[in-house]
Amino acid sequence: MTDDHQARYSDLVEFELRPDPNDTRLTQQVSGIDHHGKPADAAIVCERPLTLFLNSQEIVTTMTIGDHPELLAVGFLKNQGMLKLDDTITAIDYDDDLNVIVVRTARTTNYEETLRKRVQTSGCGQGTAFGDLMETFRAVQLSPNAIIKTSWLYVLTQKINTSPSLYLKAGAIHGCVLAHQDCPLIYVEDVGRHNAVDKIAGYMQLNTVSPHDKIFYTTGRLTSEMVIKCVTMGIPILVSRSGFTALGVEHARSAGLTLIGRARGKRFIALSGEDRILFDADPQSRLEDPKSTSRKAAEADL
Amino acid sequence: MTDDHQARYSDLVEFELRPDPNDTRLTQQVSGIDHHGKPADAAIVCERPLTLFLNSQEIVTTMTIGDHPELLAVGFLKNQGMLKLDDTITAIDYDDDLNVIVVRTARTTNYEETLRKRVQTSGCGQGTAFGDLMETFRAVQLSPNAIIKTSWLYVLTQKINTSPSLYLKAGAIHGCVLAHQDCPLIYVEDVGRHNAVDKIAGYMQLNTVSPHDKIFYTTGRLTSEMVIKCVTMGIPILVSRSGFTALGVEHARSAGLTLIGRARGKRFIALSGEDRILFDADPQSRLEDPKSTSRKAAEADL
Numbered sequence: 001m002t003d004d005h006q007a008r009y010s011d012l013v014e015f016e017l018r019p020d021p022n023d024t025r026l027t028q029q030v031s032g033i034d035h036h037g038k039p040a041d042a043a044i045v046c047e048r049p050l051t052l053f054l055n056s057q058e059i060v061t062t063m064t065i066g067d068h069p070e071l072l073a074v075g076f077l078k079n080q081g082m083l084k085l086d087d088t089i090t091a092i093d094y095d096d097d098l099n100v101i102v103v104r105t106a107r108t109t110n111y112e113e114t115l116r117k118r119v120q121t122s123g124c125g126q127g128t129a130f131g132d133l134m135e136t137f138r139a140v141q142l143s144p145n146a147i148i149k150t151s152w153l154y155v156l157t158q159k160i161n162t163s164p165s166l167y168l169k170a171g172a173i174h175g176c177v178l179a180h181q182d183c184p185l186i187y188v189e190d191v192g193r194h195n196a197v198d199k200i201a202g203y204m205q206l207n208t209v210s211p212h213d214k215i216f217y218t219t220g221r222l223t224s225e226m227v228i229k230c231v232t233m234g235i236p237i238l239v240s241r242s243g244f245t246a247l248g249v250e251h252a253r254s255a256g257l258t259l260i261g262r263a264r265g266k267r268f269i270a271l272s273g274e275d276r277i278l279f280d281a282d283p284q285s286r287l288e289d290p291k292s293t294s295r296k297a298a299e300a301d302l
Numbered sequence: 303m304t305d306d307h308q309a310r311y312s313d314l315v316e317f318e319l320r321p322d323p324n325d326t327r328l329t330q331q332v333s334g335i336d337h338h339g340k341p342a343d344a345a346i347v348c349e350r351p352l353t354l355f356l357n358s359q360e361i362v363t364t365m366t367i368g369d370h371p372e373l374l375a376v377g378f379l380k381n382q383g384m385l386k387l388d389d390t391i392t393a394i395d396y397d398d399d400l401n402v403i404v405v406r407t408a409r410t411t412n413y414e415e416t417l418r419k420r421v422q423t424s425g426c427g428q429g430t431a432f433g434d435l436m437e438t439f440r441a442v443q444l445s446p447n448a449i450i451k452t453s454w455l456y457v458l459t460q461k462i463n464t465s466p467s468l469y470l471k472a473g474a475i476h477g478c479v480l481a482h483q484d485c486p487l488i489y490v491e492d493v494g495r496h497n498a499v500d501k502i503a504g505y506m507q508l509n510t511v512s513p514h515d516k517i518f519y520t521t522g523r524l525t526s527e528m529v530i531k532c533v534t535m536g537i538p539i540l541v542s543r544s545g546f547t548a549l550g551v552e553h554a555r556s557a558g559l560t561l562i563g564r565a566r567g568k569r570f571i572a573l574s575g576e577d578r579i580l581f582d583a584d585p586q587s588r589l590e591d592p593k594s595t596s597r598k599a600a601e602a603d604l
Contacts, residue, residue, distance in 0.1 A: 028548045032573035035452070037581040042564075042571050047526055047547035063526065063549075150337070171564075172523045172545030191525060191547055221474045223493060224349055224365065243474030245349035245493055246330045247365075262344075262473075269344050271334035279339040 019165040053102040075202030142236040143212040151281035155182035177217040193220035377504030444538040445514040453583035457484035479519040495522035
């Protein structure tokens, strides 16, 4: 990859970016009734449209919580192959009132034909994927030297699960984390799982973050879409607390991606790229997460 | 609605349609390693593309587990407004090898313009996918006479949660149920939440099932997309064990939809259309589901 020498990951600190549960634009207090028929309030996440233009071309309207629109826009374009690693972004204009964001590039772009070939994926809120994405996917060489120690995994998931988030406040939201060893660097959330992934991709693109020694954590399922995105982002290790689909596993194996799922507490199962895993921790050392952090998982999920 | 007198719901028996965990095309046994580094097998759901044509026009490619392609195809077209209630379907041709399904209608169809608009303006969720969907949504009159007793809700969710399913076998899958009172009628699953909804819509269209006295249950979140679909299907009550988004609640309130979320065990919260709920059960009477049925929920989810 050409971005190695520019890599800036060492500049990133723990939770360089993290959810802001106190941002009043992202959640709302709503009144209803509970199972006793008594008045009850609930904190719920917001969901609003964002329409994305690449130069003069309207690309997509996606439903999002609305934070980090510039990361979402750039990451979406990157993950759909509409923005190349060496593309120069000349401007990003976001209109908060119109819910419109325009990404402008030095290169003249035209994706009329690509837009025709869109595929509806199994992602929540109907993700999208485009035809030539699989060619990019097949060309990726993931780092053979990357590793994940189980001691890192245990620390990492505990840090993520106990960190303040919209998920802990309101539930019904997905989270994605870009991590280095046991350190969560970039933690983003969105009502659309694919949006959370795209925000990470946007951050990496805008900050020239090297993917080769990173770990990608998601709360979402390890579907074909998720695996394809992680591989095309160049990240060699993908972890989820959720389960797998068979096509996700198939793609992971063909790309040599390390695929770890059902990662809850001390438990996990790896179905691809197992040789990158170093078992240096006693599973018993991984304490269960506090009950207060799992409450929303049981109440209001995905 | 014109379909009332044709309604056949009384012909439907409990679990008229239900998941088949023994269908070997739907799950796969995959080998990997567990958190001890020991060999471990996992049952995981399959995920494959299905390309849908309406007459001679290619409409969409969606990722699905692959059962009931005819329900998925018809339901998708219905929910996107491409198939009217009084349309005559002359043939449904499914090619298992090519993963292609063609729905043929007596009426000549041409959604070139609609598809072009969708390509330019939508990606996820909201009714903006197809321009006129929101008009349909706003025109729907949901039955003011429909009710849901909490005793029904408790029996219903217990029946659903303890019924054999791909979810209990493999996790990482969404389920939707069309119910009458405390009786689950049609229970379908899919890797794509929107696909599971569409399969129910397809069943209702093909079997002329009246929506007015029905309850719709989903494992998925109550987003704007889910609410819009339920309302346009004419079903007055929507229940989920998952949480809400603010836009979902807003749409539900504007349509007068009864919206019940976080329905787990005895607990739930209603944020719209509360007047349809009859509190006739002691919440304590709702026993917790057996631990064996919640295991997958905790391990491998959505």
